Amino acid sequence: MxxxxxxxxxxxxxxxxxxxxxxxxxxxxxxxxxxxxxxxxxxxxxxxxxxxxxxxxxxxxxxxxxxxxxxxxxxxxxxxxxxxxxxxxxxxxxxxxxxxxxxxxxxxxxxxxxxxxxxxxxxxxxxxxxxxxxxxxxxxxxxxxxxxxxxxxxxxxxALIVSELPTIADLLALSVAAGEGARAAMERVARTTHGALPEELRRALADARAGEPLSRALQDMAVRTGAQPLRRFVDGIVAALDLGTPLAAVLRAQAHDARVAGREQLMEQGGKREIVMLVPVVFLILPVTIVFATYPGLIAIRLTG
Structure with missing residues (x-):
């Protein structure tokens, strides 16, 4: 009922x-x-x-x-x-x-x-x-x-964008060193590569073709993705374009910095994984080891007593 x-x-x-x-x-x-x-x-x-x-x-x-x-x-x-x-x-x-x-x-x-x-x-x-x-x-x-x-x-x-950044930066440096301009190099890399970062780069270039300044479109891309290494990379490119410094050297330096940041992030993730691995060791493996080590002695004491 x-x-x-x-x-x-x-x-x-x-x-x-x-x-x-x-x-x-x-x-x-x-x-x-x-x-x-x-x-x-x-x-x-x-x-x-x-x-x-x-x-x-x-x-x-x-x-x-x-x-x-x-x-x-x-x-x-x-x-x-x-x-x-x-x-x-x-x-x-x-x-x-x-x-x-x-x-x-x-x-x-x-x-x-x-x-x-x-x-x-x-x-x-x-x-x-x-x-x-x-x-x-x-x-x-x-x-x-x-x-x-x-x-x-x-x-x-x-995280995928951060992992793709060093490769894209190297390709941009090679294109600029070959004699292409900044926008032409970005268009070539965006057209010939696939991934999350090239997709964002194509969107930024589309905004630039629609009338927005290239530096502003790149900064909007960095803010939109939320990747801190990409923001530093874009800041370096914008500073090189505004000041007229050699762009190829800036791109190579930015690629090196991105690789260093990627290694640091991997080391940080490895440290976190080590802490997580302590949980089964402390709460599962260690108690079982103690039981196997003490159980025969306890049985022997019980039999002799």
Missing amino acids: MPFAFLAAFALAVGIGLVMSWVFARRPSLDARLAPYVRPADGRAWSEHNAGSRFTVARLAAPVVRDASRVLERWGSSAKDVRLRLDRSGSRLTVEQFRSQQVAWGAVGLGIGFAAATTMRIARGAPLVTLLILVAICALGAALARDAWLTRAANKRT
Whole structure:
């Protein structure tokens, strides 16, 4: 009888939520009221313009997703921080699309939590308050997991850019030493190489072709990636371009500095791995060794006693 009571309480809560959402439904905006009477610029009717949407359910759920995105914006990470991490991870998603994915992950977590709560209620008769807390934790944890996944992707791509920097710097130095200018060398390297850093370099060159100064485009690239060695590398290139110093020598020096920074980072990571390796040694291998060393003596004492 208890599982049916739990399902009935859940259905009642959903019904109350739907009624309250209908009562406090937002009035349509001016754009939404004028949309059926306005013909888009492509000449099609508005209904035809919207008919190409992939999922009808997605269009119906758009207001709910938008409201949930505002809640995540208020209580979670800011839009500026999300935009920065999206740029660093190389993602083409907008902030709104990322918030929609967070809401979708939260909905999946909510479904998993509800299934687990129902199973625990049927099998063990767990308290209702505990099950509601479990469902809330699952939903919140899924939304936070999407945010943590983005942070991990951004950090991974930043580390990849740092590892690619010495090779790109050497190629730029060779191109400049062969007689090409700074922009021509960057275009050649960006066109003939593949990876995270060449992709960022192509984006910076596209901004420069659009009218932005090359030094400003390179500085924006360094800020966007968040890699400190790349920022020092770009500062050296900008200083060489502004002061007129030999660019090839500056690029070779920057490549050497990038390799030294990479070795230092590897040594730092190796030191952290050594500390992590102490955990199984101290808490697993050492106790087993002590047991094997003392157990025969204890048995001998017991037998002789």
